[in-house]
Amino acid sequence: MSTLEIKDLHVSIETETGPKEILKGVSLTINTGETHAIMGPNGSGKSTLASTIAGHPRYEVTSGTITLDGEDVLEMSVDERARAGLFLAMQYPVEIPGVTMTNFLRTAKTAIDGEAPSLRHWTKDVKAAMENLKIDPSFAARNVNEGFSGGEKKRVEILQLELFKPKFAVLDETDSGLDVDALRVVSEGVNRAQDTGTMGTLLITHYTRILQYIKPQFVHVFVDGKVAESGGAELADRLEAEGYERFETAAAGA
Amino acid sequence: MSQTVNTTDNASPEEIDADGAGVPVIPGMGEEGEKLSATVAEASDAGHATHSVPSGSQKRPVKPGSSRADRLSSFELADFPALTGREEDWRFTPLNRLAGLHLPDGDDARLTGAAPAVSVTELDGVTVETVGRDDARLGTVLTPDDRVSAAAWASFEQATVVTIGADVEATTPVRIDITGTGTAPAAQHLLVIAAPNSRADVVLQHRGSAVVSQNIEFDVQEGAGLNVTSLQSWDDGAVHVSAQQARIGKDASFKHVAVSYGGSLVRLTPTSRLAGQGGETEMFGLYFADAGQHLEQRLFVDHAVANCKSNVLYKGALQGQDAHTVWVGDVLIRKEAEGTDSYEKNQNLVLSEGTRVDSVPNLEIETGLIDGAGHASSTAQFDDEQLFYLMARGIEEKDARELIVRGFLHEIIQKIGIADVEETLIDQMDSELQVASL
Ligand SMILES: Nc1ncnc2c1ncn2[C@@H]1O[C@H](COP(=O)(O)OP(=O)(O)O)[C@@H](O)[C@H]1O
Ligand SMILES: [Mg+2]
Numbered sequence: 001m002s003t004l005e006i007k008d009l010h011v012s013i014e015t016e017t018g019p020k021e022i023l024k025g026v027s028l029t030i031n032t033g034e035t036h037a038i039m040g041p042n043g044s045g046k047s048t049l050a051s052t053i054a055g056h057p058r059y060e061v062t063s064g065t066i067t068l069d070g071e072d073v074l075e076m077s078v079d080e081r082a083r084a085g086l087f088l089a090m091q092y093p094v095e096i097p098g099v100t101m102t103n104f105l106r107t108a109k110t111a112i113d114g115e116a117p118s119l120r121h122w123t124k125d126v127k128a129a130m131e132n133l134k135i136d137p138s139f140a141a142r143n144v145n146e147g148f149s150g151g152e153k154k155r156v157e158i159l160q161l162e163l164f165k166p167k168f169a170v171l172d173e174t175d176s177g178l179d180v181d182a183l184r185v186v187s188e189g190v191n192r193a194q195d196t197g198t199m200g201t202l203l204i205t206h207y208t209r210i211l212q213y214i215k216p217q218f219v220h221v222f223v224d225g226k227v228a229e230s231g232g233a234e235l236a237d238r239l240e241a242e243g244y245e246r247f248e249t250a251a252a253g254a
Numbered sequence: 255m256s257q258t259v260n261t262t263d264n265a266s267p268e269e270i271d272a273d274g275a276g277v278p279v280i281p282g283m284g285e286e287g288e289k290l291s292a293t294v295a296e297a298s299d300a301g302h303a304t305h306s307v308p309s310g311s312q313k314r315p316v317k318p319g320s321s322r323a324d325r326l327s328s329f330e331l332a333d334f335p336a337l338t339g340r341e342e343d344w345r346f347t348p349l350n351r352l353a354g355l356h357l358p359d360g361d362d363a364r365l366t367g368a369a370p371a372v373s374v375t376e377l378d379g380v381t382v383e384t385v386g387r388d389d390a391r392l393g394t395v396l397t398p399d400d401r402v403s404a405a406a407w408a409s410f411e412q413a414t415v416v417t418i419g420a421d422v423e424a425t426t427p428v429r430i431d432i433t434g435t436g437t438a439p440a441a442q443h444l445l446v447i448a449a450p451n452s453r454a455d456v457v458l459q460h461r462g463s464a465v466v467s468q469n470i471e472f473d474v475q476e477g478a479g480l481n482v483t484s485l486q487s488w489d490d491g492a493v494h495v496s497a498q499q500a501r502i503g504k505d506a507s508f509k510h511v512a513v514s515y516g517g518s519l520v521r522l523t524p525t526s527r528l529a530g531q532g533g534e535t536e537m538f539g540l541y542f543a544d545a546g547q548h549l550e551q552r553l554f555v556d557h558a559v560a561n562c563k564s565n566v567l568y569k570g571a572l573q574g575q576d577a578h579t580v581w582v583g584d585v586l587i588r589k590e591a592e593g594t595d596s597y598e599k600n601q602n603l604v605l606s607e608g609t610r611v612d613s614v615p616n617l618e619i620e621t622g623l624i625d626g627a628g629h630a631s632s633t634a635q636f637d638d639e640q641l642f643y644l645m646a647r648g649i650e651e652k653d654a655r656e657l658i659v660r661g662f663l664h665e666i667i668q669k670i671g672i673a674d675v676e677e678t679l680i681d682q683m684d685s686e687l688q689v690a691s692l
Binding site for chain 2: 054055056077078079080081082083087088093094096097099100103104107108111112143144147160188
C-alpha cells in the first residue's frame, strides 16, 4: 500500500505583475485503492495542483510538502516523479512532431521500469490496451498527439496510464471535451487501472458527469486555491443540485 | 546571449481565409513585405487572424521591383549587375564565400571548372542523355533569376537530361549521383522531364568537394507525379548554389524535399511554378547548420493559374559558433489564381549560442477568391512543454531533448517516402546531433 500526502501546499506562479499565489494551503491524503474527486470551478487552481504534483517548472512551491510513502516528492525532478510512480493525465496534452507513438511508449515504459519491456509481451499489451480504449491501430505509427482530436488525446493519456501502471494517477479534466461514448470508454480505462488494486486516483473535474462512470469514495470541493469542503460521494450529488455558488460565497466571505 | 534571430513572425501562425466577400491583401514583398507581415503578425494576438479588406480596386502599395512578380529573369548574364551584397535577394549571403561563382570580375568571365560528375541509375522507361548546351529543351522551364544562376547558364557546356516516359510508373527511385572532385568554380545543368501521367521518385545526391553553380529544371507535365529529394551532403569546404525550378502542368503534382547539412555554403532557390489548373506542389526542406556553415534557402511558389495547391514546410536546426541559416519563402498568388489553397511554414530550432537565423515568409495575394493562404515562422530554443510532457513520462531530460530534436527533424525526413534514403538520413542526423551540445 502506498500513500500520497499533500500538506498545507502553497504555490505561486510568476506573472507580469509579480508572483501570484494560486494554491493557498492544500492538504490531501490518498491511499492505494482510493479514488478522490476534486471538483471546482474554472480558475480555482485544479490544474495548478495537478501540475505541481507532476513538477511543472512554472509552479513554485512556497511552502508545504508533498510526499510519496514518506519520500519528498518536491525534491524530485519531473522524470524522477514519474519513475517513482506518479502519473499526470494532462488537460492539454502537447503534440510532439516526428516522435511516433510506438517509439514514445516504448521509451517511456523503459524509463519507468528501468529496463526494456520484453518485446513480445509489450507489443501484445499495447495492442490490447489500444483495443480496449477503441484507439485505431494506425495511431501506433502516428506522431505523439499530432493531429489527434481532443477526445483522441484523452484516450491516449489513459492508454499510457494503463501501460505505465503508476502508483498514483492524477487526471486533470480528462472528461472535458468528450462525447458520451468517449467518456464511457475513457472511464472504463480508469476503472480497469483502479481495479488492479495497485493504484490511487485523483480525479480532477469541473462537471459531475464523469462520476456516473467513476465512483469516488471521497469528494473535495476546491475553491480559490484550497479545499472548501470534503465528504463522501454524496457531496457530488449536492454539487450537482446546488452548483459551486454556495462554496464560492463562503470562500469570498472567509 | 550571442544569438541573432531575425524573423518577421515569431511563432504566430496566420491564416488568411477568403471568400468572395472580401479581398485579403498582403501588400508588399522583399524588405517591405517583411515589415508588413510583421505588422500583420502583431495584429493577430492569438496567433490566428482573419484578414478581410473590402473588395474593389484596392491599390497595392508596391514599390517598383519589390513584388516577386517583377523579379528580373533573363538568360543574359549582363542583365544582372555585379553583386554588391545589398540586393534584396543577396543581403544575407556572404559574397566573399561564394568563391567567385557570382563572376565578380565581369560579364566576360565564365565558370570553367570541371562540373561534378553525374551518374544516373538505369531504369526501364527512363532515358538518360548527355546533350550540348544548344539542345532546344534546355531553358524551357528555368530562366535564371539571379546572377549566379545566369553565370551557370552562360558557362555550362553539357547538360544531363533525364526523361521519365509518358505513363511510366517507376517502381524504384531514379538516383542521380552528383559527385564533385575539384574546387575550381564550375557550372552544371540538369533537366528532368516527367512526361504526361508518369510517376517517379528522383533522388539527387550531392557529395564530395565542389564549387558549383547549378541549374536544375523539372518539367512536370500534365497528370505527372514527380517526387524529388535533393540531398546536399557535401564535404566540409563545398560551395553550392543551386536554382531548382519546376513547372507543374495541369493536374500534375510535384514534391520537392531539400536536405542540406554538408558544405561550407549552400544556397538553394527552389521554385514551383503552378502553370496548369489542378496542379499541386509540396516543398519540404531540412537543414542542419554546424559552426561556420551558411545554409540558405529561398523558395518561390508561383500560383499563376486557378485551382492549385501549395504547401511549404522547412525546418532547420543550428548549433555552433556562426552557424547561419536563411529561409525566405515567397508565395505569389496572382490575379488569375482563383481557388488557390496555399500554406507555408518555417521552423527553426536553436541548439546552441552564437548562431544566426533569418526567416522571412512573404505572401503576396492579388485575388480575393482564394480557398486559403497562410504563413508561419518560428524560431525557438526548445519547446519546454514538449520537454515537460516527455519527462512527466519518466524520460530523462537529456533523452527527452534528443527525442524532441530528432522528432523535429524527422517530421521532414518522413516526407521523403523512400525507405533507404530516410534511414540513411536518420543516421546522419543522429551523428550531427552527437556533436550538438545537448
Ligand atoms: N501562466 C499564468 N499566468 C497568469 N495566471 C495564471 C497562469 N496560469 C494560471 N493562472 C491563473 O491561476 C489560476 C488557477 O488556474 P488553473 O490552475 O488552471 O485553474 P483550473 O484548472 O481550476 O481551471 C487562475 O486564476 C488562472 O487565471
Ligand atoms: Mg484546469
